Amino acid sequence: MRLTKNQITDQNKSGLDSHQDSFDFLSEKLAKNHHDIDQILTKINAFQVAIPSWALGAGGTRFGRFSFFGEPSSIEQKIDDIGVIHSLTQTAGAISLHIPWDKPSDYTAIKQKADELNIKFDAVNSNTFQDQKDAKKSYKYGSLSNVNQAVREQAIQHNIDVIGIGDKLGSESLTVWLADGSCFPGQNNFQTALQNTQDSLKEIYKSLPSDWSMLIEYKPYEPNFYSTVIQDWGTSFMLANACGDRAFTLVDLGHHLPNTNIEQIVSILMLKGKLGGFHFNDSKFGDDDLTVGSIKPYALFLIFNELVYGMQNNPQNPDLAWMIDASHNLKDPLEDLIQSLEAIQEAYAKALLVDQQTLRTAQLENDVVSCQEILQGAYRTDVRPLLEKARLLSGGALNPIEAYRKLDVRGKLIDERGKNTTATGL
Ligand SMILES: [Mn+2]
Numbered sequence: 001m002r003l004t005k006n007q008i009t010d011q012n013k014s015g016l017d018s019h020q021d022s023f024d025f026l027s028e029k030l031a032k033n034h035h036d037i038d039q040i041l042t043k044i045n046a047f048q049v050a051i052p053s054w055a056l057g058a059g060g061t062r063f064g065r066f067s068f069f070g071e072p073s074s075i076e077q078k079i080d081d082i083g084v085i086h087s088l089t090q091t092a093g094a095i096s097l098h099i100p101w102d103k104p105s106d107y108t109a110i111k112q113k114a115d116e117l118n119i120k121f122d123a124v125n126s127n128t129f130q131d132q133k134d135a136k137k138s139y140k141y142g143s144l145s146n147v148n149q150a151v152r153e154q155a156i157q158h159n160i161d162v163i164g165i166g167d168k169l170g171s172e173s174l175t176v177w178l179a180d181g182s183c184f185p186g187q188n189n190f191q192t193a194l195q196n197t198q199d200s201l202k203e204i205y206k207s208l209p210s211d212w213s214m215l216i217e218y219k220p221y222e223p224n225f226y227s228t229v230i231q232d233w234g235t236s237f238m239l240a241n242a243c244g245d246r247a248f249t250l251v252d253l254g255h256h257l258p259n260t261n262i263e264q265i266v267s268i269l270m271l272k273g274k275l276g277g278f279h280f281n282d283s284k285f286g287d288d289d290l291t292v293g294s295i296k297p298y299a300l301f302l303i304f305n306e307l308v309y310g311m312q313n314n315p316q317n318p319d320l321a322w323m324i325d326a327s328h329n330l331k332d333p334l335e336d337l338i339q340s341l342e343a344i345q346e347a348y349a350k351a352l353l354v355d356q357q358t359l360r361t362a363q364l365e366n367d368v369v370s371c372q373e374i375l376q377g378a379y380r381t382d383v384r385p386l387l388e389k390a391r392l393l394s395g396g397a398l399n400p401i402e403a404y405r406k407l408d409v410r411g412k413l414i415d416e417r418g419k420n421t422t423a424t425g426l
Contacts, residue, residue, distance in 0.1 A: 001412050003087045011403040023385040040352050044390040050094035050122035050323040053102040056081045057423025059327030066329050070413035073421040075102045083117035090396035091341045094122040096323045099162045101424040107168050123321045124166035128155040129179035142180040144200035145193040145229045152200050159204040173321055177217035181224030193229045198242050205243040214247045215277040216240050219255035233265050248276020254287040263302045270310030270317040279325035289326045291336050293343025301379050304351035338400045349383040
């Protein structure tokens with residue numbers, strides 16, 4: 001199903017007056033503090049986040065999966081769902097494919113569909129953490145790090161195949177996340193595992209088209225519970241350096257031990273020109289994949305503060321690949337993604353309000369209290385009227401969740417697809 005501009009404009013009518021009042025109030029206040037409202041709105045509009053192809057159905061846990069009705073059962077339907085989210089939010093202008101879960105068969109058709117909906121193909125993701133049907137070798141004991149050369153070769157070839165698929169669609173980066181590691185002390189030789197991984201990544205890197213980059217994701221534990229080969233940003237950074245200029249570290253918010261200072265990691269990687277991508281989610285305990293901003297919105301703001309600083313001050317760092325990497329059992333997946341997008345835009349807009357120059361002066365004077373006041377002054381600003389205005393200007397919904405419900409999108413998807421469809425993914 002597709003939403004028309006008229007449907008969205010009709011939905012917006014009832015809220016326009018109250019939106020304009022709150023926007024005028026906020027923009028007057030911000031203008032007094034020398035903020036350029038038009039520039040902020042342009043930046044918000046330009047900030048597009050990729051939706052992963054596996055997040056459009058209900059997520060699963062290792063204990064079970066509760067399906068959500070009307071799930072997309074093909075890649076074409078997944079692109080349609082992203083089209084719905086994008087037309088409401090004007091923020092989801094990209095899809096990130098996971099291979100082999102979403103291996104295209106008709107490239108021309110899906111490219112055309114994505115074009116019509118103004119959706120780009122962002123990073124493609126390989127999968128060597130599961131055995132695929134008819135696979136000759138098993139990844140049970142690792143993929144790119146495996147002690148068995150034939151297994152490593154199969155995993156390398158899979159990544160090269162994924163690059164080929166992405167290249168046909170216009171993607172420009174490959175994301176590699178490995179589950180490789182060990183569950184028991186003594187099971188792995190740490191040095192051999194890392195060396196094998198580095199050699200394998202270098203082989204994959206050789207197959208990258210010249211305008212592509214490789215993003216190396218890290219994670220401290222799970223599914224392995226004793227050691228993970230690419231456990232932290234330092235290991236990923238080391239591997240990216242070993243591969244070359246077009247290999248970068250990818251930070252996934254959920255892939256850290258509790259209380260890790262993620263904003264500092266982001267900052268240092270950008271200084272070194274090695275932050276390539278970012279996966280958004282939120283968590284309480286581990287890699288919980290909860291809705292962005294649902295648990296630690298202040299931490300998200302602090303991360304965005306560093307991202308904005310880096311984007312303004314670190315020309316050595318490339319443009320980042322942004323993606324939501326969250327999915328769970330309880331909410332309508334499309335509503336969940338809309339909430340995540342709103343939280344991302346909110347944290348970004350607040351970070352744009354941080355007065356970097358005054359902060360710098362306060363830092364140089366060791367005025368710790370002012371430093372905190374500056375950050376929290378931006379964080380406490382209710383920027384939602386700015387986000388509403390940015391959406392209105394680009395044809396989106398004033399209130400995407402409300403419009404989604406009033407237009408009965410889920411009901412219509414169920415009518416079209418039936419109740420018991422299942423999306424591919426975890
Ligand atoms: Mn991730």
